[in-house]
Amino acid sequence: MIFEISVPKLVLITLHISSKKKFLKFVVQCYLCxxxxxxLAHHPPNDNYVPSLFTILQVEELKLxxxxxxxxxxxxxxxxxxxxxxxxxxxxxxxxxxAAADEEENRVASFAAxxxxxxxxxxxxxxxxxxxxVAAQEALNTLNKGNLTELKTFGKPPRxxxxxxxxxxxxMAHNGHVPRDRxxxxxxxxxxxxxxxxxxxxxxxxxxxxxxxxxALQPYLQDPxxxxxxxxxxxxxxxxxxxxxxxxxxxxxxxCEVEPKRQTLNKANAELAYALxxxxxxxxxxxxxxxxxxxxxxxxxTYLII
Numbered sequence: 001m002i003f004e005i006s007v008p009k010l011v012l013i014t015l016h017i018s019s020k021k022k023f024l025k026f027v028v029q030c031y032l033c034x035x036x037x038x039x040l041a042h043h044p045p046n047d048n049y050v051p052s053l054f055t056i057l058q059v060e061e062l063k064l065x066x067x068x069x070x071x072x073x074x075x076x077x078x079x080x081x082x083x084x085x086x087x088x089x090x091x092x093x094x095x096x097x098x099a100a101a102d103e104e105e106n107r108v109a110s111f112a113a114x115x116x117x118x119x120x121x122x123x124x125x126x127x128x129x130x131x132x133x134v135a136a137q138e139a140l141n142t143l144n145k146g147n148l149t150e151l152k153t154f155g156k157p158p159r160x161x162x163x164x165x166x167x168x169x170x171x172m173a174h175n176g177h178v179p180r181d182r183x184x185x186x187x188x189x190x191x192x193x194x195x196x197x198x199x200x201x202x203x204x205x206x207x208x209x210x211x212x213x214x215x216a217l218q219p220y221l222q223d224p225x226x227x228x229x230x231x232x233x234x235x236x237x238x239x240x241x242x243x244x245x246x247x248x249x250x251x252x253x254x255x256c257e258v259e260p261k262r263q264t265l266n267k268a269n270a271e272l273a274y275a276l277x278x279x280x281x282x283x284x285x286x287x288x289x290x291x292x293x294x295x296x297x298x299x300x301x302t303y304l305i306i
Contacts, residue, residue, distance in 0.1 A: 094290055101282045108275045115268045122261050129254035132247045133206075139228070139243035140201055145194050147237035152188050154235075160225045161238040162187070167220040167245050172200065176210030201244065207259075209252050217249060 154161065165187030170178050172190075179186065191197050220226050228246070232239035 094286065097282070098286045098290075101279070101286050104275075104279050104282055108272070108279050111268075111275060112272055115265070115272050118261065118265045118268060122258060122265050125254065125258040125261065129251050129258070132250035132254065136206075136244050136247035136251060139240045139247060140198075142240035142243075143198060143201070143237060145198075147235070147240075148191060148194050148197070151235050151237040152191055154184070157184060157238075158234050160231050161235050163220055163223065163226060164231060164238045164242045164245070165190070167217060167226070168241055170213055170216045170220070171209070171245055171248065172204065173210070173213050173216075176212040178212055178216045204248065206248050206251055207255050209249075214249070214252070217245070221246065221249065 151157075151161075157165075162184050165184065166182035169182050169187060169190055173179060225231075226242060226246075228239045228243040231242050
C-alpha cells in the first residue's frame with residue numbers, strides 16, 4: 001500500500017508538489033508501484049481522497065515544525081540558563097565588592113573624623129601661641145634707631161638692662177654656640193649696626209631655637225627683675241628687647257608642643273588622601289560591576305522574549 005511509505009517521508013516529497021493534480025498523479029503512481037495495486041484498483045483514488053491526505057500531511061508538517069521549535073526553545077532555554085548562572089555569579093561577586101566598599105567607606109569616614117579632630121586640636125594649640133607671637137611683634141615695633149642708639153650710650157647700664165642685652169646675645173647665638181663673653185661691651189658690638197640688628201630680630205628663626213640657648217636663658221627668665229614693665233623706666237629699648245625675648249621663648253614652647261601633633265596631622269592627611277583615592281577606585285569598580293550585571297540581565301530578558 002501507499003501508506004507503507006512513511007508519512008514524514010511523504011511530507012518531504014509533497015513539499016515539492018504545488019497542485020492537487022500533480023499530487024493525485026503522484027498518488028496514482030504509488031498505487032501502480034504497490035504490489036497489491038490490483039486489489040486497490042477496485043477502489044481507485046479520486047479527488048475525494050485529496051483533502052484527507054492533505055490534512056494528514058498538514059498535521060505531519062505541523063508536528064515537524066513544532067519539533068523544530070521545541071528543539072530551538074530547548075537551545076534558547078539552555079543558553080538562557082547559562083546566562084542566568086553567569087549573571088548570578090557576577091551579581092554575587094558585585095555584592096561582595098559593594099559590601100567591601102561600604103565597609104571601606106565607613107572606615108574612611110571614621111578616619112576622616114579623627115583627622116578633623118586632630119586638625120581642630122592643632123588649631124586650638126596654635127591659637128595659644130598667637131598672643132605670644134603678637135606680643136613679640138609689638139615689642140619689635142617699640143624698637144627704632146633712636147632708642148637703640150640711646151641704649152648704646154650707656155657707659156655702665158643698670159643690671160637689669162645689661163641682663164636684657166646678655167639674654168638677647170644668648171637667644172641669637174648661632175647654632176647654639178652660647179657666647180661666654182656677655183659683657184656690656186660685647187652687647188654694644190652686637191647692636192653696633194642698628195639696621196642690621198633690627199633686621200636680625202625681625203627675621204629671627206623662632207621655630208628653631210637651639211636647646212643650649214634655651215637652657216642658658218633660664219637664669220634670665222627666672223629673674224624677677226627680668227620684666228618689661230620694671231625695665232621700661234630705665235630704657236624703652238631695653239624694655240622692648242626684654243618683651244621680645246620673653247614672648248619669643250613662649251611662642252617657641254607652644255610651637256614645640258604643637259609640632260609633633262602637626263607632623264602627625266600631616267601624616268594622617270596623607271593617609272586620608274590615599275584612602276579616599278582607594279575608595280574612589282573601589283566605588284568605580286562596583287559601579288562598573290553593577291552596570292555590567294544590569295546589562296546582562298537585560299540581555300537575558302531580551303533573549304527569552306525573542
